[in-house]
Amino acid sequence: xxxxxxxxxCFLAFSIQGFAEEPDEGxxxxxxxxxxxxxxxxxxxxxxxxxxxxxxxxxxxDEYKTQSLAELLAMHSQIFIKSYSxxxxxxxxxxGSGANHTAVLWNGFNLQDPMNGMxxxxxxxxxxxxxxxxQQGGSGALFxxxxxxxxxxxxxxxxxxxxxxxxxxxxxxxxxxIFNAFNINYSNSKFSSSTRLFKHTSKNNYEYxxxxxxxxxxENLANASYQRFGLxxxxxxxxxxSQEVSFNGWYQNSFNELPSTMLNVNPGEEEQKDELIRxxxxxxxxxxxxxxxxxxxxxxxxxxxxNPTFNDTTNNQTNSLIAEIEQKFQLGNNHxxxxxxxxxxxxxxxxxxxxxxxxxxxxxxxxxxxxxxxxTFSSTLSFRNEIIDNxxxxxxxxxxxxxxxxxxxxxxxxxxxxxxxxxxNELYWGNWGNPDLEPEKGFSEDIGLTxxxxxxxxxxxxxxxxxxxxxxxWIIWVPDHSVxxxxxxxxxxxxxxxxxxxxxxxxxxxxxxxxxxxxxxxTTNETNNTxxxxxxxxxxxxxxxxxxxxxxxxxxIKYNESYTGRRYTSENxxxxxxxxxxxxxxxxxxxxTSIIKGKLTFSVNNIxxxxxxxxxxxxxxxxxxxxxxxxxxxxK
Amino acid sequence: MMKKLNLIGWALVxxxxxxxxxxxxxxxxxxxSGVYSDGVFIVNEGNSTSGGSIxxxxxxxxxxxxxxxxxxxxxxxxxxxxxxxxxDDKAYIVANGSNKIxxxxxxSFKELATITGLESPRYITxxxxxxxxxxxxxxxxxxxxxxxNNNRIIGTIEAGTGPEKLYTYYNKIFVANGxxxxxxSTVFVIDASRDLVVDTIEVGHNPKDMVMDIDGNLxxxxxxxxxYDENWNVTSESPSELYKINNINHTIVDSxxxxxxxxxxxxxxxxxxxSIYYGGGFLFGNIFKMNIHxxxxxxxxxxxxxxYGFNIxxxxxxxxxxxxxxxxxxxxxxxxxxGGTVLxxxxxxxxPNGIGMKKK
Numbered sequence: 001x002x003x004x005x006x007x008x009x010c011f012l013a014f015s016i017q018g019f020a021e022e023p024d025e026g027x028x029x030x031x032x033x034x035x036x037x038x039x040x041x042x043x044x045x046x047x048x049x050x051x052x053x054x055x056x057x058x059x060x061x062d063e064y065k066t067q068s069l070a071e072l073l074a075m076h077s078q079i080f081i082k083s084y085s086x087x088x089x090x091x092x093x094x095x096g097s098g099a100n101h102t103a104v105l106w107n108g109f110n111l112q113d114p115m116n117g118m119x120x121x122x123x124x125x126x127x128x129x130x131x132x133x134x135q136q137g138g139s140g141a142l143f144x145x146x147x148x149x150x151x152x153x154x155x156x157x158x159x160x161x162x163x164x165x166x167x168x169x170x171x172x173x174x175x176x177x178i179f180n181a182f183n184i185n186y187s188n189s190k191f192s193s194s195t196r197l198f199k200h201t202s203k204n205n206y207e208y209x210x211x212x213x214x215x216x217x218x219e220n221l222a223n224a225s226y227q228r229f230g231l232x233x234x235x236x237x238x239x240x241x242s243q244e245v246s247f248n249g250w251y252q253n254s255f256n257e258l259p260s261t262m263l264n265v266n267p268g269e270e271e272q273k274d275e276l277i278r279x280x281x282x283x284x285x286x287x288x289x290x291x292x293x294x295x296x297x298x299x300x301x302x303x304x305x306x307n308p309t310f311n312d313t314t315n316n317q318t319n320s321l322i323a324e325i326e327q328k329f330q331l332g333n334n335h336x337x338x339x340x341x342x343x344x345x346x347x348x349x350x351x352x353x354x355x356x357x358x359x360x361x362x363x364x365x366x367x368x369x370x371x372x373x374x375x376t377f378s379s380t381l382s383f384r385n386e387i388i389d390n391x392x393x394x395x396x397x398x399x400x401x402x403x404x405x406x407x408x409x410x411x412x413x414x415x416x417x418x419x420x421x422x423x424x425n426e427l428y429w430g431n432w433g434n435p436d437l438e439p440e441k442g443f444s445e446d447i448g449l450t451x452x453x454x455x456x457x458x459x460x461x462x463x464x465x466x467x468x469x470x471x472x473x474w475i476i477w478v479p480d481h482s483v484x485x486x487x488x489x490x491x492x493x494x495x496x497x498x499x500x501x502x503x504x505x506x507x508x509x510x511x512x513x514x515x516x517x518x519x520x521x522x523t524t525n526e527t528n529n530t531x532x533x534x535x536x537x538x539x540x541x542x543x544x545x546x547x548x549x550x551x552x553x554x555x556x557i558k559y560n561e562s563y564t565g566r567r568y569t570s571e572n573x574x575x576x577x578x579x580x581x582x583x584x585x586x587x588x589x590x591x592x593t594s595i596i597k598g599k600l601t602f603s604v605n606n607i608x609x610x611x612x613x614x615x616x617x618x619x620x621x622x623x624x625x626x627x628x629x630x631x632x633x634x635x636k
Numbered sequence: 637m638m639k640k641l642n643l644i645g646w647a648l649v650x651x652x653x654x655x656x657x658x659x660x661x662x663x664x665x666x667x668x669s670g671v672y673s674d675g676v677f678i679v680n681e682g683n684s685t686s687g688g689s690i691x692x693x694x695x696x697x698x699x700x701x702x703x704x705x706x707x708x709x710x711x712x713x714x715x716x717x718x719x720x721x722x723x724d725d726k727a728y729i730v731a732n733g734s735n736k737i738x739x740x741x742x743x744s745f746k747e748l749a750t751i752t753g754l755e756s757p758r759y760i761t762x763x764x765x766x767x768x769x770x771x772x773x774x775x776x777x778x779x780x781x782x783x784x785n786n787n788r789i790i791g792t793i794e795a796g797t798g799p800e801k802l803y804t805y806y807n808k809i810f811v812a813n814g815x816x817x818x819x820x821s822t823v824f825v826i827d828a829s830r831d832l833v834v835d836t837i838e839v840g841h842n843p844k845d846m847v848m849d850i851d852g853n854l855x856x857x858x859x860x861x862x863x864y865d866e867n868w869n870v871t872s873e874s875p876s877e878l879y880k881i882n883n884i885n886h887t888i889v890d891s892x893x894x895x896x897x898x899x900x901x902x903x904x905x906x907x908x909x910x911s912i913y914y915g916g917g918f919l920f921g922n923i924f925k926m927n928i929h930x931x932x933x934x935x936x937x938x939x940x941x942x943x944y945g946f947n948i949x950x951x952x953x954x955x956x957x958x959x960x961x962x963x964x965x966x967x968x969x970x971x972x973x974x975g976g977t978v979l980x981x982x983x984x985x986x987x988p989n990g991i992g993m994k995k996k
Contacts, residue, residue, distance in 0.1 A: 212712050214738075214750050263687055263714050265752045266735040309755070309774070310817070354869075431869055479962040530965070570686045570986075571964050574703075617687075617712070 043108075043142050044133055044153050046328070047338060047367040049380035050400025050414035051139055052448055052465050052498070056132040063586070063601065066171035066179040066200075066628050069129070069154070070121035075562050075584065076547075077134055078498050078519045079150065080540060081121065083614045085224055085259050086175075086621050087204055090121045094136055095467060096494040096523025096539040097149025098474075101420060105143065106154045107248060107280055109297040112146050114318050114346040117423040123254060123274065124154065125198050127169055127181040128232045131155040136498065137467060138418035138444040141382035141398040144342070144363055145421040148442060148471065156234055156248060158194040162187045163636035169198075173603075173626030177202035187236075194234040201227040208619035209611045212262040221619060222267035224259040228252065243285045250278040261617035269309055275302045290329035297322040316350040318424075336369040348424040357428050361421075362387045376404040386421070393419060393439050410450040412465075418442050426475055426486040434486050442471035442492075459504040469494040470526075492536065494523040509553055516546035525571070534573045538615070540565040542579075554590040559583065569616045580612035591631070598631035670743025672704065676949060676956060677727065677992045679720050680985025683963040688717025689985040690729065690745075693956070693969065700969060700982040705729070705738070708745045713738060720992030723762040723784065727992070730757050730770070737770065739787060749787040754780060761802040763809055763828040771799035773816050781831055791831055796820040803846040803854065804828075805883055810854060815842035819861045825886060837886050840877035844901050849928045850909030853889055854881040857903035857914055860895075876900055878914065878933070892933050902990070906974065907950045916943040916957070923957060938976045945989035954979065958988035 044053065056076065064072040070090035074081040079102070080093040091099035100117025103110050104124075111119050133153040143151050164186050171179040181198035204224040210217055230252035238244050253275045260268035282295030299320040306313045326340035342365070347358040363386040371378035379401045386393045398416035405411055422437040448465035474490035500517035523539040525531045535541065542565035549558035561583045568576045584605045591598040602625075606612075609623040675694040682688030689703045690713065705713040714731025721728045727742040728751075737751035737760060755774020762768045762784065770780040777799050781791035798816025802809055807828045813820040823843055825835035840858030847855050860876040876894040881887070894900065894914070901917030915923035921942025924934045944960035944967070955972040967988040971979040 212714075214711075214747050216711075261715075263712055263731075263734045265750070266755065431864070484962075572966065575686050 043326075043338065043367070044135065046336060047142060047369060047380045047382060048135065048139070048400070049369060049378050049402045050412045050446075052136045052412070052414075052446060052463075052467075054134050054500075056134070061126055061129070061132065062599070062630065063588075064126040065169040065181065065630055066626075067126055068122045069124040069126060069132070069152075072126060072132075073121065073134075073152075075560055075582070076545065078136060078500070078517055078543065078545075079134065079152075080538075080543060080564065081614070082538060083122075083620070084618045085204070085221065086206065087122055087177075087202055087226055088224065088256065088258070088618075091118050092121060092150075092152065093539065094150030095469060095496070096492075096521045096536060097469075097471075100146065100423060101149035103143050103147035103151040104154065105151060106250075106278070107156060107282075108153075108295070108324070109278075109280060109299065109322055110144065110146060111278075111299065113301060113423075114320060115316060115348050115350065115424045117146060117420070120274075123228070123252065123276075125181070125200070125228075125230060127183065127198050128156055128196055128230065128250070129154045130157045136465075137414065137446050138416045138442065138469065139398065140396040140418035140420075141365065141384045141416060142367070144365075144384065145361075145386065145419055145439070148418045148420045148440065149469075156194070156232060156250075158185050158187065158192050158234060158236070160187050160192050160236070160238070161189050162192075163634065165635075166633040167631070169628070169630045171626055171628045173202075174624035175202055175204050175206050175621070177204070177626070190238045192234075192236040194232070196232040197230070199227075199229045201225075206619075206621035206624065208262075208622065210262050210619070211611070212617060213265070221259050223257040223269060223271075226254065226256045228254040242287060243283070245283050246281070248278070248280045250276070252276050259618070262619055263617050270305065270307045272306075273304045276300065290327065293324075293326045293328075295324050314351055316348070316352075318346065318348045320347075321345040333373055334370055336367075336371070338365075338367040338369075340365050346424075348428075350424075352430050353424070353428040353433075357424050359389050378402050386419075388421060393421065394441060396441075408451060408453045410452070412448040412450070413446065415445050416443070418444060418471075422475060422486070432477075432485045437475060437486060438473055438488050440471060440473045440475055440488070442469055444469035457505055457507055459502065459506070461502040462499070463501075464497065464499045466497045467495065489527060491526040492523060493526045494521065494539075496521040496523075511549075511551040513549045513551075514547070516544070518542075518544040531571050534571060535568055537569055537571055538567045540567050540579075554592060556586075556588045556590075558586040558588075560586075564614070575616075577613050577616045580610055580614075581608070582610065582612070583607045596631055596633050598629065601628040601630075602626075603628065670741070672745050673743045677720050678956070678958065678969055678984050678988050679717055679729075679945075679990050679992055680967065681716050681718065681960075681963075681987035681989050683715075683986055686986060687712045687715050688731065688733075688987070689713055690717070690720060691969070691984040691988070692745075693971075693982065693991075698980060700984055702966075702983070702985055704745050705740065705747075709740075709747045711747075718757070719759045719990065721760050721762075722992065723760075723768065728760045728768070730760055732756055732758060735774075737782075751782060751787045751789070753789045758799065759801050761804055761809070763804055767828070769793075769802055769809060769811075769826070769828075771795065771802060771811065773798050777813065777816065777820075779811060779826070793826065793831055793833065795824060796822050798842075799824075800844050801846060803848065805848065805854075808883075810837075810846055812843040812846055812856065814844045814859065815861065821858075823856055823881075835886050837881060837888075839879045839881075839888075840891070841874045843879075845903035847903050847905040847912060848883065848909075849905055849912065851928065852883050853928070854883045855879070855903060855905070855912055855928075856881060857900060859899045859901060859917075862899065873897060873899075878903075878912075880928075894933060902945055902947075904946065904948045904955075906948065907953045913938075913946070913948065913955070916946050918944070923955070938972070939978075941970065943970075944987065947991040947993050949991070949993060956991045956993075958984070958990070960987045960989070963987050 083090045092102040094102045104119040136150045139147045167183040169181040179200045183196040185194040205220045210219045233249045236246040256272045258270040277300045280297040285292045302317045304315045322344045324342040328338045342363040344361040349356040365384040367382040369380040381399050383397045385395045396417045400414040402412045420440040427433050427435050446467035450463045452461040471492045473488035474492050475486050476490045477484045477486050498519045502515050504513045523536045525534050545562045547560035563581045565579045566576045585607050586603045588601040606623050612620050678691040680689045690705050691702045692704050693700050715733030718732040719730045727740050729738045735754050739749040757770050757772045760770045768782045777795040777797045779793040779795050780789050783790045796813025797820040798814045800812045800814035809826040809828050811824040813822045823837040824833050827834045839856050841861035842859040843856045844859045845857040856879040858877040860874045862873045863871050875896045876899045878892040880890040900915045904913040913925050922937030926934050943957045946957040953974045957970045960967040967984050969982045969984045
């Protein structure tokens, strides 16, 4: 019962976020990760043993400060990013899973929309984010419903003791894309404040070749402009050596015109407005043997969709109130235990539901980790049980192992049971929502091998991971007499491998870096019908990225290429969207004066001028250009 | 595969042309033939991602070829493919979701032109040798007048709400104002030489389809009006009805209530003009057959299947009935003889709704 009192308390309290943590076991870093990051969502640090986890390097994040998470992940991750036009609505698909199967957590709070389970990655500016950790594979026991295919962990976390720091980021690009961001940070040894603003507008009226018309003529994309504005305020205060309180407030509004597909000869007229407020507060006490974290969040999202053709306006609003308390303690030198409870109250109001809908979710979670002194071996066992409006869901669990066989070789393995509870749309949409839906559930297994060697100037790392995942009760909309209704009818089997390679040479003035990754994802429908054994739509079988960069003194040049294989658009695999390869080139110059530091970058995107689509008949831009300037002023 | 089919297609077309040229002396002037001359086109509405398609049933082979527009022209047809109408040697395919009409040679299916400037078009019918009418839901319901020589829109006639099918009787064009997403209860009569509405016939709620029987009476199928609340529960519904209308003076000869809570969308007439068939659609699956002189509607359907659409091949009276199990997987064509016996079933595209053939 004490837990519940604490939950109530923490609504009033403030708190948390990344101190220098106890030295962690280190994220089994992948290509894109160079340095271990101190991520404040501590569960991923300490209890993700055996999961495939990689963090996005800070240098790479700096290059994307004027862009969104969607653009960064599309070029530099093994997640397939579904994009419905440049800068438009975007959702992630990890290991062949659906758009609502990848949890996006910000400072540990799940941002998935309770109505549709999705997160629009175009609405997450990199300038608001300080750390990104990508985790491929299910992790329901650690992160709850929604993390069925994977999770993206984002943190906004500014350090102490930096004095006054001003960062600005500016971009001017093709299609009148204008981005400006201002970050003002101030911190001393006890207090840290970060204020960040951004505004992004784009006409987005790019040219494309319309392959669906009789003359295949070149057209300009119509009704595709967007504008976004956001404000983020973060505050942290150290009460004493062991306690910290923190607060984050994120406001953002955006307006997107929604272009029509190439198949429609008339320009689109639809548009969408989104407005969100995210408030989080936390308190953390770091002891010698134990850490207590209490935190709470209020997440709200409003969106309004207009379709003038049908004189249709839809307004939706969601609210989530989340409170979480977590206690971690070490027993002796080899055992770490975590106990926690999460309380989430979600509401949604939409004209498409019969009145306001809400639900109360309580999850109990625990992890036990055993490790040796040198931290060359560790294993974690985790459990979670979620109770929704007094009805329990099946207990989920995971077991992970990590072993450093040699100092240059690490083996990881993980077994997990995962789940996803139905979204409000699936439960209540119109007359067709199905309130009797059960959670989706699945098992996933993976095994990974990392080889890593650092010499004086060379650094080499190779990771190969094989995975398997079986999902049952997968919810799809199926016809039932004359209406469509969601049902727990699909079985999906996803298996494949992911590999990544890094090779880097660092000399005094010159640094050369080569990265590559390849994914093979076979995701098939295992429902016993005519679609049995067919690849799910929009899951590319093959995907790869590679990049090479050279840094010489203040200058650098980079080339990155990303290949996405054929994606089926019909369930019987008769129709598909062609594979595409994108190449981007960047030329950068550092600015290094005593007062101001920064970087000027010139980029050419889609340098091979390829006509391509990510989603069927939504055109993407041909070759385009951008010039970017980042400035940093620091006064201690 | 596509390339190969194309080559065969071209070979056959060339052969057809050669044959046609060499037989010029014949006074019979046989119809030009091509790969797609001897058969029936099936219209598959498709879904928003995959788009619609046209399938082709060949009498000679008793087989169906799917996706023929894409195969011949190497591009997608469009979304929500609503209808196909043959006018002379051309086929006009209306893609409602794409707001266009694709014009193809109906023997080779080779693309010829695209008619644009439309908003939610539904059906096209030739009204003179040079002119066709297109019904569209956009702008409150209109009829666009198309010049068939250059495929341009040359005029607009204001229609009722959600105009659907057209029926041409000499110079007189009947337009069923189907109500779209709301309600209308009228059939317009248009003078095709002046492009003017000359009469309005009041019928039941939401007339969707029309045929003419042997006596020269126009039958009008009214869908009924179904209203939903914000929760998509049915709050009120008016019955589906059949109206029999004198085509000269436009008076109502007779009317029948079909059902208070089911709503058929399609109406057909047998080749001899003595029977009508009604049924099919989203909220009404069965097909019923009735003699035009019967006083009562039939009690039992032709068979137990649920069909999304159907038409009759007026050359032999075969029923082409189409089953659309859902809008993500392929549908099925059933060929059924006048007695109700299934002659064969064939896989077609997603959401089949008709065969682009209508008895005049």
